[in-house]
Amino acid sequence: MVPSPTVMRPCPAGCRPLLPAALITALALAVPDAGADTPAVDPGLGAAAVRLREFVCPRGSPTPSCHASTIEVAADGTLVASWFGGSDEGEPDVGIWVSRRGAAGWSEPTRVIDGTQGDGTRHPCWNPVLFQSPGGPLLLYAKVGPSPSTWWGVVCESTDGGRSWGALRRLGDGIVGPVKNKPVVLADGVVLAGSSSEDDGWRVHFERSTDGGRSFTRLPAVNDGRAVMAIQPSILLLGGARLLALGRTRSGKLFEVESGDAGRSWSALGLGTVLNPSSGTDAVTLADGRHLLVCNPVAAGRTPLVVAESRDGRVWRDVVALETFPGEYSYPAIIQAPDGLVHVTYTFLREAIVHVVIDPAALGRGTP
Numbered sequence: 001m002v003p004s005p006t007v008m009r010p011c012p013a014g015c016r017p018l019l020p021a022a023l024i025t026a027l028a029l030a031v032p033d034a035g036a037d038t039p040a041v042d043p044g045l046g047a048a049a050v051r052l053r054e055f056v057c058p059r060g061s062p063t064p065s066c067h068a069s070t071i072e073v074a075a076d077g078t079l080v081a082s083w084f085g086g087s088d089e090g091e092p093d094v095g096i097w098v099s100r101r102g103a104a105g106w107s108e109p110t111r112v113i114d115g116t117q118g119d120g121t122r123h124p125c126w127n128p129v130l131f132q133s134p135g136g137p138l139l140l141y142a143k144v145g146p147s148p149s150t151w152w153g154v155v156c157e158s159t160d161g162g163r164s165w166g167a168l169r170r171l172g173d174g175i176v177g178p179v180k181n182k183p184v185v186l187a188d189g190v191v192l193a194g195s196s197s198e199d200d201g202w203r204v205h206f207e208r209s210t211d212g213g214r215s216f217t218r219l220p221a222v223n224d225g226r227a228v229m230a231i232q233p234s235i236l237l238l239g240g241a242r243l244l245a246l247g248r249t250r251s252g253k254l255f256e257v258e259s260g261d262a263g264r265s266w267s268a269l270g271l272g273t274v275l276n277p278s279s280g281t282d283a284v285t286l287a288d289g290r291h292l293l294v295c296n297p298v299a300a301g302r303t304p305l306v307v308a309e310s311r312d313g314r315v316w317r318d319v320v321a322l323e324t325f326p327g328e329y330s331y332p333a334i335i336q337a338p339d340g341l342v343h344v345t346y347t348f349l350r351e352a353i354v355h356v357v358i359d360p361a362a363l364g365r366g367t368p
Contacts, residue, residue, distance in 0.1 A: 046320030049362035072130035074161035133212035194233030201225020294332035
């Protein structure tokens, strides 16, 4: 195991690693047990705030590979998780799987979307996103297609908390839906989804829904896809009509882009200070106004995986070290449940999905 890390000050280049260099060096000292049935526990940074760590499903089951999880609280209070799984990312047998958490733990995963077309051809499925529509059904979005540059958005609905699902339908021409991370519900009831495309560079755009997330209108891209290649935004609520989106780039740091009119228009997209190795992230605004970000805050690789906290969405400090072992721990999802607890899911070595419960009241209260 590795020692509890300390908080770093900004580095001279202006980019701030969220974990100290000594911790990165220590990664080689411990490797998770390949046969373990539960995730290895690192009693390091933020361990006192972690209430639960568990696998959503056993490693390597029901598929050899899995990735890109999402989690949501259904209207009946049930936790529901989803991810894509199959022989390997991008293979035609990759489908969208769903599991529900009851009193006895997570249910046996079921495949809800398999990418089979009307002519019998089968395409891989990608990046599911669960969203409980306010006063409506539980929605499961996904992407289907040969590759991220050619995929299209689909959705299906559940009215029984994820036990069963209705017919799959396409969202519409040019509509992706939430590309990786959950939408947000604005004060006027509009559902705003962070989205992106990869057919003409990496470009971020947003999609608005006035019917609870069942359909979307696409807004223009906020970057040209080349100067800063950016995808997969998460949306933070800064108060009033102010929003901040941030996410993955190929430029070594997370991008930032701000709206002052509830997402109708956006500022120029720029780079923030948090390192990013071109790996997916997620973020959420808590009920008390704090923001939490889950990311791999390094220049290369997909470990460590940490939770960081911010008051303004721009200056971050690490508060929980989710994973510090060698390997890939990536593509997180984060939500706050109605009871105030925070739930995180993420990819574990491409073999399993981990679920972690965090009590935000037990996190340190220093400022940024």
